[in-house]
Amino acid sequence: MKAKQLIALAPEIYLVLATLYYWVLTANFFxxxxxxxxxxxxxxxxxxxxxxxxxxxSIFILLNLYMIFALLSELSEFTEPNENYNNLLFIGSLxxxxxxxxxxxxxxxxxxxKIV
Structure with a gap:
């Protein structure tokens, strides 16, 4: 594969990797x-x-817009900023x-x- 083809597939490859990351974090094989x-x-x-x-x-965009509100909700539960707050803010936002x-x-x- 050429570099241009890989760049064109970058969003799909990233989403596959993000899904695998989510799957590993759940610690549930099924x-x-x-x-x-x-x-x-x-x-x-x-x-x-x-x-x-x-x-x-479209679904990924909508779900991640929802996740912004979920992140803000989690951050609002902290009474004062600490290391966990900063980690959640940085890693979650990223x-x-x-x-x-x-x-x-x-x-x-x-x-x-489709347009072209």
Whole structure:
């Protein structure tokens, strides 16, 4: 694969890696959410269908916008900023931002292929 092809597949590859990361963190081998999500993402990575690309990207964007509110809710439970607060703020914000960027790039990529 050429570098340009890998860059074009970067959002899907990142989302597959993020799903694997989530699956490992759950410490549950049979995680139906991770299995279904990973199957859908791998299908999209292999076949690159327009409709599924737009749907996956839209769902990921909406879920991560929801996760922003979940992060803010968790942060509001701290009475004073400490190390756990800072870790949650930094790592949570970074993870959500990367997911949002991957979803936006994926959405734009499939939208652009339909327009052109």
């Amino acid at each position: 995680n139906p959410f991770a299995i279904v999500l990973l199957t859908i993402l791998l299908y999209q990575l292999i076949f690159r269908k327009f409709a599924t690309g737009i749907i996956i990207a 993870f959500i931002a990367l997911n949002l960027l991957a979803g936006i790039f994926m959405f734009w990529k499939y939208l652009k292929t």
